[in-house]
Amino acid sequence: TPMKFTDANFPLGEDGRTYHVGTKLGETANKIITVGDPARAELIAKHLDADVVPIKVQSKRGYLTITGAYKGTRVSIVAIGMGMSMMDFFVREVRAVVEGPMDIIRFGSCGSISDHIKVGTMAVASEGSISVTRNFDFFTGADATEPYLISQRVEADADLSASLVQKLNEFVGSGKVSTGLNVTADSFYCSQARKDVRFPDANSDLLASVHARYPSAVTLEMESFMLLHLAKCSGRTAPGNGATVEPELSIRAAATTMIFADRLGGAFITPEQVEELEVSAGKACLEALVSTA
Ligand code: R1P
């Protein structure tokens, strides 16, 4: 029989499981690598210590949580699917079932909007992230002048980002790691400036507008901003830059991505390149996660 959930505000199952991610207290570690693709999560999980039997939770809503240990430290690898709302469910629901400060690294894929960052390499969002979202009113004839809304920057955790760069240099290769500002879009298509002849997306100037305001924008994907934003907000009682008032709820977050698409040159990654990067960069992410003080 299906699980019964109570509390309309923040539904939890009778055994304490969250409604979408599906884990309960004790099933998620304080240190997490989050990815989009469940196959990527399984591949990274091969690096986990062989002497700890992993806990695997597959939720009905497409989340996969694998919790084990890496070099003796408890870690979780969580596949969340795609988009900012999947990231929102994930961060809020794991924060509800983990006690104490958390470290979360996103290991995703992205497009490059920099002419010196090529397919098959890694980028770290050391400068944080901005969001680009479709301004719905613009497309429905309402009084809106801009087709896309470009947000201000949210920072990534400096220590976690520095560890990521160091470990990626070591395990993927120093010629294959760049840093810069991430752009998180609310679509793979319109707000990533892709052409779609079936929709009037008004996005031919979008990349130029992003670069005019943020010259260091290098990667385009769909989740990092939400992770970094919620990490900045967790444990605070009011908006703004005030101190974390509940350190037990704090989250440090950083993001790295494999370059799958060269949005300026047009190239796309091969399956062989993906697997090679997932294995080596996945190890680097685990190393960064357990080595950051
Ligand atoms: C789009 O193809 C998906 O790939 C990227 C984007 O952010 C989006 O989720 O990341 P993942 O490979 O981690 O899913």
Ligand code: URA
């Ligand atoms: N993921 C994205 O969101 N965009 C790309 O171009 C490639 C992967």
